[in-house]
Amino acid sequence: xxxxxxxxxxxxxxxxxxxxxxxxxxxxxxxxxxxxxxxxxxxxxxxxxxxxxxxxxxxxxxxxxxxxxxxxxxxxxxxxxxxxxxxxxxxxxxxxxxxxxxxxxxxxxxxxxxxxxxxxxxxxxxxxxxxxxxxxxxxxxxxxxxxxxxxxxxxxxxxxxxxxxxxxxxxxxxxxxxxxxxxxxxxxxxxxxxxxxxxxxxxxxxxxxxxxxxxxxxxxxxxxxxxxxxxxxxxxxxxxxxxxxxxxxxxxxxxxxxx
Amino acid sequence: xxxxxxxxxxxxxxxxxxxxxxxxxxxxxxxxxxxxxxxxxxxxxxxxxxxxxxxxxxxxxxxxxxxxxxxxxxxxxxxxxxxxxxxxxxxxxxxxxxxxxxxxxxxxxxxxxxxxxxxxxxxxxxxxxxxxxxxxxxxxxxxxxxxxxxxxxxxxxxxxxxxxxxxxxxxxxxxxxxxxxxxxxxxxxxxxxxxxxxxxxxxxxxxxxxxxxxxxxxxxxxxxxxxxxxxxxxxxxxxxxxxxxxxxxxxxxxxxxxxxxxxxxxxxxxxxxxxxxxxxxxxxxxxxxxxxxxxxxxxxxxxxxxxxxxxxxxxxxxxxxxxxxxxxxxxxxxxxxxxxxxxxxxxxxxxxxxxxxxxxxxxxxxxxxxxxxxxxxxxxxxxxxxxxxx
Ligand SMILES: Nc1ncnc2c1ncn2[C@@H]1O[C@H](COP(=O)(O)OP(=O)(O)O)[C@@H](O)[C@H]1O
Ligand SMILES: [Mg+2]
Numbered sequence: 223x224x225x226x227x228x229x230x231x232x233x234x235x236x237x238x239x240x241x242x243x244x245x246x247x248x249x250x251x252x253x254x255x256x257x258x259x260x261x262x263x264x265x266x267x268x269x270x271x272x273x274x275x276x277x278x279x280x281x282x283x284x285x286x287x288x289x290x291x292x293x294x295x296x297x298x299x300x301x302x303x304x305x306x307x308x309x310x311x312x313x314x315x316x317x318x319x320x321x322x323x324x325x326x327x328x329x330x331x332x333x334x335x336x337x338x339x340x341x342x343x344x345x346x347x348x349x350x351x352x353x354x355x356x357x358x359x360x361x362x363x364x365x366x367x368x369x370x371x372x373x374x375x376x377x378x379x380x381x382x383x384x385x386x387x388x389x390x391x392x393x394x395x396x397x398x399x400x401x402x403x404x405x406x407x408x409x410x411x412x413x414x415x416x417x418x419x420x421x422x423x424x425x426x427x428x429x430x431x432x433x434x435x436x437x438x439x440x441x442x443x444x445x446x447x448x449x450x451x452x453x454x455x456x457x458x459x460x461x462x463x464x465x466x467x468x469x470x471x472x473x474x475x476x477x478x479x480x481x
Numbered sequence: 482x483x484x485x486x487x488x489x490x491x492x493x494x495x496x497x498x499x500x501x502x503x504x505x506x507x508x509x510x511x512x513x514x515x516x517x518x519x520x521x522x523x524x525x526x527x528x529x530x531x532x533x534x535x536x537x538x539x540x541x542x543x544x545x546x547x548x549x550x551x552x553x554x555x556x557x558x559x560x561x562x563x564x565x566x567x568x569x570x571x572x573x574x575x576x577x578x579x580x581x582x583x584x585x586x587x588x589x590x591x592x593x594x595x596x597x598x599x600x601x602x603x604x605x606x607x608x609x610x611x612x613x614x615x616x617x618x619x620x621x622x623x624x625x626x627x628x629x630x631x632x633x634x635x636x637x638x639x640x641x642x643x644x645x646x647x648x649x650x651x652x653x654x655x656x657x658x659x660x661x662x663x664x665x666x667x668x669x670x671x672x673x674x675x676x677x678x679x680x681x682x683x684x685x686x687x688x689x690x691x692x693x694x695x696x697x698x699x700x701x702x703x704x705x706x707x708x709x710x711x712x713x714x715x716x717x718x719x720x721x722x723x724x725x726x727x728x729x730x731x732x733x734x735x736x737x738x739x740x741x742x743x744x745x746x747x748x749x750x751x752x753x754x755x756x757x758x759x760x761x762x763x764x765x766x767x768x769x770x771x772x773x774x775x776x777x778x779x780x781x782x783x784x785x786x787x788x789x790x791x792x793x794x795x796x797x798x799x800x801x802x803x804x805x806x807x808x809x810x811x812x813x814x815x816x817x818x819x820x821x822x823x824x825x826x827x828x829x830x831x832x833x834x835x836x837x838x839x840x841x842x843x844x845x846x847x848x849x850x851x852x853x854x855x856x857x858x859x860x861x862x863x864x865x866x867x868x869x870x871x
Contacts, residue, residue, distance in 0.1 A: 322735075322836035340523045343530075344559070348519075351558050354593030368735075368835015387519060387553040418586040419553065 231293075232257040232390060232422050233278060238287035240270070240277055247273050249446040251287070257389075260416055260423040261451075262433045264468065265443030271426045272316060274443065275392055278424070279313060280304075291390070309337055312383030316394040318375035320367040326353065326378045327363040333385045348385075356381035357407050372399045380408075384415070390422045391415070397429040409435040430474050442468075495550060497521040502532065509539040509572065511563075514548035517556035526559050533566035542567045547578025557583070557590040631828045635758060638750040653756035661722035661757075662764030666771065668721070669714055673705075673772040676713060677779025680704060685787050694788055698795060699802040701780035706808045710773040712859060715818045718765060719851040723826035726757055727847040730830025731840040739831070749831070758823040765819035766812050773811065806871045814862050818855050825851040 233255035240248045247270040255261050263271050276282045278289055280296045288295065291311070296304055320329050330349040334340050340348075353363060356377040367375055376396060383391060397405040409432050415421045416436075427433060433440060434454060441451045444464050450456065457469045468474065496515035503510050511532075515521070536542065544564060546552065564574045579587070604612070642649045684700040730753055733739050739749050781795045790798075829847035833839050 323838035334519075338520060338523070340519075341527065344523065344526050344555075347558055347562065348555055351554065351590055351593045355554075355589065366836060384554070387555065414585065414589060418582050418589060420582070 229256050229258065231255070232291065233424065234288075234290040235274075235278065236288045238274075238277065238289065239285045240273055240282065241285050246446060248277075251443075251447040253441055253448050253451070255390075255422060255424060257422050258416070258420055259438040260412060260425060260436050262437035262440040263424070263426045263443060264428065264433065264440060266464070269443045270446070271443055272394055275313075275394055275424065275426060279311070279392065309333070309386050310388055311390040311392060312386065312388035313392040314376065314379045314383045314394060314396055316398075317372070318367065318379035320375060320378055320382070322367050325364050325366055326358070326370070326381070329367070329378060330382050330385050332382070337386070349381075352381040352384055353378070355384065355411065357404065357411065373401065373404055376400065377404075387419055388421070390424060392424045394426045395428065396425070397427060397432050405429060405431065406435075408432070412436045430469075498525045498549075498556070500525065500529075504537055504539050507539050507541065509536055509542040509567075510545070511542065512545045512548060513560070516551045517549050517559075518551045518553045519555035522555055522559060529559060529563045530566075533563045533570070536567055536570055536572060540572055542572045542574045543577055544574065545577040546580070546583055549583070552580075552583050552586065554586065554590065557586045561587055561590050627832075628824075628828060631831075632824060634750060635754055635824060635827075638748070638755050639759070642751070642755060648751055650752060650756045653752070654760050657722075657757050657760035658764050660725070661718060661761055662768055665718060665721055665768060669717055669768055669772050670775045672717065673710060673713055673775040674779040676709065677701060677705060677776035678783045679779075680709070680776075681780035681783035682787065685783065695790075695798070697784055697788065698780075698790070698798040701777065701784075702799045702802045703807055705776035705780070706773050706803055706811050708811070708859070710776050711769045711811045711815055711818070712855070714765065714769045714772045715815075715822065715855045716852055718761070718768065718819070719822045719826075719855060720848055722761060723822045723851045724844050724848050726823060726826030727830040727833075727844045728840060730754075730827055731833035731843055734831060734833045735835060735837070735840060754827045754831075757827055758820060761819040761823040762816045763819075765822075766815035769812060769815045773808070810862075810866055810871060814859065817862075818858055821854045821858060822851040825854065 231254045233253070235251060235253040238248050238251040238253075239246070251274070253274075263274070265271050273282060277284050278291065280289075283297075289297075292307060294307060296307070299307070320326070321332065324332070327346070327349040330352050331345045334345050334348070350360060350363065353360065358374060358377045358381065362370065362374060362378065367378070370378060376399060380393075380396065383393075397408050400408060412423060412425075412432075413436055416423065423436070425432070425437065437454070439451055439453055440457055441448050442457070442462075442465055443449075444462075449462060450460055450465060452460075454469075457465055460466060460469075498513070498515045498517045498521040500514060501510075501512045517525075542564075544560065546560070549556075564576075567574050576587075681697055681701050685694050685697040688694045688696055688700070730739075733753075739753075742749050742752060777799060781792060784790045784795055785792065826847050829843040829850070833843050
């Protein structure tokens with residue numbers, strides 16, 4: 223289909239300003255994400271990575287600038303069309319954001335129930351597969367979020383984000399709080415999803431291993447905007463002090479050595 | 482790659498999922514066509530389930546995917562399950578026209594297994610009802626014991642505070658006095674004023690039939706100072722502050738703030754429960770006093786208009802009608818009711834479990850319980866005061 227060529231821009235952010243009162247978070251921020259790529263967003267704590275993600279999702283109103291996803295400006299779309307297109311992305315929030323009154327399986331089935339007409343049998347099957355895909359044991363199906371560990375909540379959140387086979391997956395620090403084996407499995411899962419579903423992934427992360435293992439490009443958020451976008455090699459070559467520190471620090475060297 | 486086409490706006494032109502099936506030379510050919518994405522799968526899924534249960538006269542099956550325009554995880558689940566079921570029926574299953582991406586996806590889904598959804602056997606209705614009654618009874622006893630234990634803990638915490646006054650959290654104490662006392666004033670004043678007026682109006686109308694309308698004053702004074710002023714206030718406070726205590730403490734419990742306090746060496750009893758209990762115990766009598774006055778004012782106003790009784794005479798008649806103990810009885814009960822409301826509220830907050838729903842459930846139950854207990858307590862006091870002749 224002509225609307226879905228690999229490599230065309232799928233998320234376009236132009237001249238974005240965001241503020242909380244007098245606290246300016248982003249100023250004139252530009253970022254383009256291309257279909258089919260995994261883009262890693264890095265930046266110090268509190269530089270506004272989560273806020274950027276929320277703004278792209280339309281959960282926070284931008285103070286200036288333009289955001290287009292799938293070539294559509296969501297802020298001007300009619301309600302019905304917006305809802306339809308919102309199903310084309312999946313989001314994993316920083317702490318899972320599971321519905322606490324529902325079991326894991328029910329959480330995953332929420333989008334099925336709300337948007338589609340599927341038999342309970344098929345929904346159960348799908349939920350079980352998504353749970354397994356996200357790396358949870360089948361016994362987790364019937365547990366409530368409060369009965370899960372932090373890492374398991376993330377996985378369940380991922381399973382819910384994947385429920386509708388989205389085109390874009392937004393992940394906010396998905397590997398934070400996972401054990402290294404789990405994190406590695408997560409990286410592998412991302413790569414598989416990218417290959418099998420042609421997924422575009424917007425990945426906010428601090429995990430250098432994940433950056434190495436999964437990201438096609440990396441965008442560095444600092445000084446209120448994106449200061450550099452490029453591959454890991456571009457990052458390694460950059461002379462910007464923060465980027466240098468980040469990609470040449472002791473932990474970065476360890477991650478690189480592991481490659 | 483055909484399998485990677487997008488969904489959404491472009492899809493409407495796209496054919497929904499379908500398949501053709503034919504059996505030839507004992508070979509079952511299944512050709513999938515159209516957009517096999519989750520949006521269109523429900524019907525195909527039902528048909529395929531039936532097909533896989535009785536595939537007919539065949540010992541080989543060929544599943545062709547070359548006509549599929551979009552193939553997502555859900556489709557992979559359906560196809561892989563169908564293949565599995567056909568194999569269980571003794572057929573050899575082959576795939577044809579599978580793209581690279583589809584192959585990977587099928588492999589991925591297979592690796593995740595095709596877990597059979599588990600269903601608990603249904604329980605007969607009468608057993609379920611019996612079970613519920615039993616559960617409720619057990620929960621009630623457990624709750625009563627736990628509540629007794631909680632009261633004990635709070636009493637210990639308060640006495641510790643008396644022994645060592647520096648433990649007392651003055652700022653939260655004042656804060657809760659303001660929130661549950663001062664901020665409740667407008668509501669309490671308005672409601673008691675209105676009820677006072679209504680009681681007076683009804684009383685005067687009824688008593689006039691016996692020519693005894695002057696006793697309206699006695700009616701208002703006694704009913705308000707002894708019972709209604711306090712009961713109304715206690716119920717308002719239970720609804721306002723009891724619920725707030727539960728919701729506040731419950732949300733903190735849910736977000737592990739209470740565990741965090743414990744690990745920092747802070748006692749949630751000292752930090753959260755004692756200030757609330759003490760604050761409410763102090764403020765409810767004060768609120769009750771205001772409520773009594775406002776009730777009398779509301780009654781007085783009606784009496785003034787209906788019976789032409791001047792305020793001066795009204796006050797003198799009120800003084801004649803009530804002794805110290807009429808007023809005292811009302812105020813003596815107040816701290817006890819306050820303690821009940823605060824204890825029930827805090828305890829409900831602390832028994833919140835992980836979910837947001839349980840905060841709601843505990844808040845409801847805290848208000849219901851504290852109003853119930855307030856009224857029971859009032860009845861007990863009435864018996865007690867009758868017995869001691871006050
Ligand atoms: N709801 C909010 N109200 C006010 N300030 C906020 C809010 N959310 C985030 N911020 C501020 O925005 C900045 C960026 O936050 P965030 O995007 O969460 O950082 P991070 O990059 O670590 O994800 C922080 O300084 C934070 O204080
Ligand atoms: Mg963040």
